[in-house]
Amino acid sequence: MKAAAKSSVKKVVLAYSGGLDTSIILRWLQDTYQCEVVTFTADLGQGEELEPARKKAEMMGVKEIFIEDLREEFVRDYVFPMFRANALYEGVYLLGTSIARPLIAKRQIEIARQTGADAVCHGATGKGNDQVRFELGYYALQPDIKVISPWREWDLNSRTKLIEYAEQHQIPIAKDKRGEAPFSVDSNLLHISAEGKVLEDPADEAPDYVYSRTVDPMDAPDVPTVVEIEFEKGDAVGVDGERLSPATVLTKLNELAGANGVGRLDLVENRFVGMKSRGVYETPGGTVLIAAHRAMESITLDREAMHLKDELMPRYAKIIYNGFWFSPEREMLQALIDKSQERVNGKVRLKLYKGSVSVIGRESADSLYSMAHVTFEEDDVYDQHDAEGFIKLNALRLRLGTLRDNRKS
Incomplete structure (x- = not known):
């Protein structure tokens, strides 16, 4: 126009x-x-x-x-x-x-x-x-x-x-x-980004002064920080036992993660307008939140529902990156994603240490994880003989294909 x-x-x-x-x-x-x-x-x-x-x-x-x-x-x-979609543009950028x-x-x-x-x-x-x-x-x-x-x-x-x-x-x-200015900055509660000028050559390491929300992981505390995040319908509603508003949750996680050097990303990305650009991002709270959310889904989401979400996620992330938030396709995907989150409730514990985030525990009243089924000890709920027929049925097309090929050779 x-x-x-x-x-x-x-x-x-x-x-x-x-x-x-x-x-x-x-x-x-x-x-x-x-x-x-x-x-x-x-x-x-x-x-x-x-x-x-x-x-x-x-x-x-x-x-x-x-x-x-x-x-x-x-x-x-x-x-x-x-975040209900676990959206990552090109696999790493938290948008x-x-x-x-x-x-x-x-x-x-x-x-x-x-x-x-x-x-x-x-x-x-x-x-x-x-x-x-x-x-x-x-x-x-x-x-x-x-x-x-x-x-x-x-x-x-x-x-x-x-x-x-x-x-x-x-x-x-x-x-x-x-x-x-040595570089261009954009910031909000979710992240701060830096690009241009001193960062334009992707071969050069970003100077220390580019980072403002996270301590250098090498200088982070020698003792890890353990944090517990509570979820309701896929959204974080509390940190360490305290119920918090959405913005306060993210503020609290930013503080905890930033102090432990968590959330740095140096990325060369593909812009929608056609060129590649190098950006340095700090998303401390968001990095913890996506790890916690995936852990919460791991015990509350059905396998095929989770896999479908993972297949759709790159498309969803690209939609947001390219600016189509108000598009019908984003709204359609959002409805599917939100439906998947109805039972994503519970708590996740994570360990923050020198730039890393590790999930160390997860629990939910809506968990699909059954210790009775997965135990290595004797159980009364799973007949291991059933696996034989399951394997043979799944192998049938492979066997028929090989038999055909053998006939022609």
Whole structure:
């Protein structure tokens, strides 16, 4: 779709962090589109003070400013449904950036309706995945919305030009923002990611200063931490015997796992737009949570239900990575996944030690594990003679195939 016609935009809702880039975008929108700008700043647990964003928006003449704490909604309605699927993109990535975008897009559209805005704007570049994720969300929720993507329109294509623009328009620049940042960061309650600049060469080890949520595993405590997570219908509802809200569960697990160096990932991934990129991710609580959830499923899910989920998981993860959260195929898969979680209840104990997560115990009133059947001692519930017929029936097609081949040789 072509960029929104500049004369046709009356009011735009901007996803606004208060940082240099989105502050420049705010002023650029005012100058280029001659429109009213509404700012929306979401607290998804990125750990930054958000009130400065309000003051900066006020200083730049914004009259409608939305700053919202969405941490509980983020974990409850986006992170937890994704974790019920054990979603991993390309086998390892826990989708921390991907899963935040649909919530931001949804709130932008809701605010646009509330304020009478006819356009929305994001600060994602024209090279990455986020532009796709934001805009697929916008169009899915409001097909006729006008979308403005400054990085695809303007000529401020270097750090120098951005700084010059900010200085020309009296946009405050923090001293540490005048130089080129060593890498780009995205963060929320689930993860923090770093990419670009010093990380662009995948042959080079990431510098220590890239990591901020996890201690170096080599410096982690010499004594392991044991944590117990309680599940109800596939969602974590408590840690170490204490019932907690979704966001508080993840916050607690982040603290425990981060202190033990758990959750680091250095990945070269395939972007939806076609290129490969190198990212360094820290997902401490999520790394523990997915290990615990799989352990909980191991004793409560039927074998074929579990295997079907595992077959569908890569498709589900790809759907989220590519930005199709609001698609019919994701909703269909989610219904199947949620159905599978009805009996995923119980407790899992894990040991966190110097970057590793080990499951050491699991229990459930809905367990399918039968000690009477698996014991190596004498039992009265399993007739081992039955295995002979089972094996012969399963071997029948193999035997017939070999007999045929032997006849032809």
